[in-house]
Amino acid sequence: MDSNQIIIQLNDVNFQYSDSQPKVISNMCLKIQKAEFIVITGKSGSGKSTLALILSGFIPHLVGGKFEGEVSYQGIETQTLTLGEISQLAGLVHQDPENQIVTSNVLEELAFGPENLNLSKDEITKRIKFCLSATNLHEFISRSTDELSGGEKQRVALASLLAMGGSVLILDEPTSYLDLVNRTQVLKTLQSLNLLQEMTIIVIDHQPEIYKDLLTRLIVLDEGRISGDYIKDEIDFFPYQVPLKSLESIRDLSAIKPMTNVIKTKNYNVFIKKNRILSNISLNLYSGLIYGIIGRNGSGKTTFANSLLNLLITKGDVSILGENSTKIPTYKLAKDCGLIFQNPNHQIFEQTVEKELLFAPLNLNLDSQITAAKVNQLLCDSSLQQYTNYPPFGLSFGEKRRLTVISVDVYTPSILILDEPFIGQDRYNFEFILKILEKRKKNGLISIIISHRKELFNLVDKFIVFDEGRLIAEGSPEDLVPLLKNKLLYPISHEVLW
Known part of the structure; x- marks a missing residue:
């Protein structure tokens, strides 16, 4: 040198x-x-x-x-x-x-x-x-x-x-x-x-x-x-890449329960301040499936996720688990519809990691269902066990991301929405999140992932595609290949898909 x-x-x-x-x-x-x-x-x-x-x-x-x-x-x-x-x-x-x-x-x-x-x-x-x-x-x-x-x-x-x-x-x-x-x-x-x-x-x-x-x-x-x-x-290989087998095994799973409609929107519009961000979204989402919400930056993906918990102004019809969710307060919706924010810093409330993990169950009156063994297991599985009494804001970004994931997963909501869950995760912690998705699918629960990661092609059952505030397509990864290529949304190749 x-x-x-x-x-x-x-x-x-x-x-x-x-x-x-x-x-x-x-x-x-x-x-x-x-x-x-x-x-x-x-x-x-x-x-x-x-x-x-x-x-x-x-x-x-x-x-x-x-x-x-x-x-x-x-x-x-x-x-x-x-x-x-x-x-x-x-x-x-x-x-x-x-x-x-x-x-x-x-x-x-x-x-x-x-x-x-x-x-x-x-x-x-x-x-x-x-x-x-x-x-x-x-x-x-x-x-x-x-x-x-x-x-x-x-x-x-x-x-x-x-x-x-x-x-x-x-x-x-x-x-x-x-x-x-x-x-x-x-x-x-x-x-x-x-x-x-x-x-x-x-x-x-x-x-x-x-x-x-x-x-x-x-x-x-x-x-x-x-x-x-x-x-x-x-360099003849790159370390820590996620193996496709981990993804394909989840996609091939069949839920043990029959699928039911859990989220339904019709002519659904979402506003931030006075600006309409999403226009006339009509969707039917079913239990037992893993959905991927994709689209260009600024297309409305995060807006859609946040709106489902009444965090934004909406107009149109939306039901969650058969009820008109616009009439339900956010804190009650959160019991059945768990949302992991894109930025983990927006979702941390407590002074220690252990207290943060118990924050949602305590506030949703679900703490009686949460055993010490379950808490310890989640901390170990997420590689956070050494930080039990540590302040959450002292964690790395990736560690905070995993903490927010387990702080919602701990009470197993019927619906789980994960906004960019894989940011800051190495292969091993990526696979930890996959195990959560696998368990939910086996139990007939719906998971909705917002991500730009190409691995979604081998993981999700159905894609929901937003573009400039509109729903432009939905379907299996294979069905949407031509559209996604034209929209330049993902680096699609034979190796990625199959």
Whole structure:
């Protein structure tokens, strides 16, 4: 490795969030060259997101804990720099994009960083034009940031960092909320920045295969240490991929109970503020099946899920388990219709992991059905048993996601809606969520998944496809292949489907 080209160097770096917790990063030494495209992967909890915080200077400048070792940028130790100075060298797109959106509309968000650098108006305008083009956000320039979908927020977060003009871009699961079209656009942008502008790209992701044509190096973490470091020519497989057999076995299951209609909508419309987001949705969903709701970013998928629990203004007919659900308060609906929000930070209420797991049963008067053995089993199965008395907001994003999944699954609602449940999950925890879906299907219960993951093709029984606020199709994956290809919703191939 050419020492003149080294842009980032870590020497014997250790980090732990508190004295009572084990080290998250242990004796790490790492050299990163200019214009490398590095993908970092590993099991959940292996230290990937913490490493991103260290590389970007958030640790030790902003995030508390015990930090040891040395991190340098072009020979300058980051502890001698301010976080503002580091931000001009390197930017971080967080796993949760809401953590870094600070203004009320997209234009202000893109201008926020350059304005704080005291750049000229002409330079700010130039940078905004560039990042709008790079992320395909022109039509969103006047949109309110709180009205954006998860995928749209992810693109805004990336664009706002590009506007800072740094030479290193660190991205924590940057495509997790994106549909195929926007994911492809982001990957092309990253490739262009890397090849044409010699920007150093560092990506944290559980799906390293997405970047197989872009990466120059793959780093695997395990328990805070580098367990593998490969250049592109040395990579003959990608670790932690979900085997198709796990998915196909669930799809082939037959429910033990006859199917009944559990959700029915007719001429159903949903509004956010005064804007109609969904128009004339008519659906019949049945027990014992796994449904996948898919569509482009901003097509109305999450809106539909939230509306079923009366969290939004609706017009038209909707019944859940045979009752007009618009007349039922949300807290009563939640007893039969469990919803796992897209962002786990919106669904955490208690001070410890164990209390969070019991929050819904206690408030729904179902706690008498929940045994200590069941609680312990769920914590073990979700790899959260070591965090029983830990504050939930101290967990990683992926761990918080699993906590919200089990905090609803614990009382086994008749209907379970999971909005992007696989974000932040490695193969093993992906399979844990699959086991929940498998058990529900065996017991004749309905599960509804919102996701952009291609694995849905081998998992779900039926797709529901939204586009620009309308239901455009429903049916089995095989039946919808031509439509989905034309809409460019998914990377469909023979291997994916069968």
